[in-house]
Amino acid sequence: MLLQLAVDVPTMEAALKLCDETRDYIDIIEVDAPLITAGTDCCAIFKERYPEKIIYADGKFCDMGRLMQAYNKGADSGTMTVNANDKAFEMGIEYAHSHGKTLAVDYVDVKNFAERTYVLDRMGVDIISFGIALEPEY
Numbered sequence: 001m002l003l004q005l006a007v008d009v010p011t012m013e014a015a016l017k018l019c020d021e022t023r024d025y026i027d028i029i030e031v032d033a034p035l036i037t038a039g040t041d042c043c044a045i046f047k048e049r050y051p052e053k054i055i056y057a058d059g060k061f062c063d064m065g066r067l068m069q070a071y072n073k074g075a076d077s078g079t080m081t082v083n084a085n086d087k088a089f090e091m092g093i094e095y096a097h098s099h100g101k102t103l104a105v106d107y108v109d110v111k112n113f114a115e116r117t118y119v120l121d122r123m124g125v126d127i128i129s130f131g132i133a134l135e136p137e138y
Contacts, residue, residue: 002027002028002054003025003026003027003028004026004027004028004029004030004056005018005022005026005028005029005030006030006032006058007019007029007030007031007032007035008032008033009032009034010034012035012042012045015031015035015042016045016049019046019049019050019053023050023053026053027054028053028054028055028056029046029050029053029054029055029056030056030058031043031046031055031056031057031058031075032058033058033059033060036057036059036066036070037059040057040059040066040069040070040073040075041073043055043057043070043073043074043075044074047073047074047075048074054076054077055074055075055076055077056075056078056079056104057070057071057075057078057079058078058079058104058106058129059078059079060079060080060081060106060108061078061079061080061081061084061092062080062081062083062084062088063084063088064088064091064092067080067092067095068095071095071096071099071101075101076101076102077101077103077104077126077127078092078096078101078103078104079103079104079105079106079127079129080092080103080104080105080106081105081106081108082105082106082107082108082110082116082120083109083110086119086123089103089105089120089125090123093123093124093125096126097124102126102127103125103126104125104126104127104128104129105120105125105127105128105129106129107128107129107130
């Protein structure tokens with residue numbers, strides 16, 4: 001079993017403090033949107049400081065550019081949003097697998113759950129991640 005820590009804090013200082021405090025207990029560092037939004041350099045910082053950990057870039061990317069940056073800067077796994085197009089997923093899976101990485105799909109706000117899961121599974125997505133937005137619907 002692997003234990004994943006969601007680093008959903010607004011600054012690198014807070015993120016590193018949290019990871020330092022939990023280092024002995026966690027296996028996966030999930031770098032969440034607040035840090036990814038500031039740039040994928042945070043992946044390199046985490047990988048350098050915690051080389052024994054799996055770095056999971058939860059950027060919910062919809063295209064290859066930022067996903068490739070995250071992988072190239074130390075992420076071992078990255079997420080694409082379920083609503084990204086099939087071509088983007090094909091490219092993401094190919095790139096991830098050819099570089100020894102994994103690709104996850106983040107399921108927030110998907111209407112055709114069963115159909116989309118079938119398609120993405122057949123493509124070779126490694127991880128399916130479910131999220132429930134806590135914000136009220138408008």
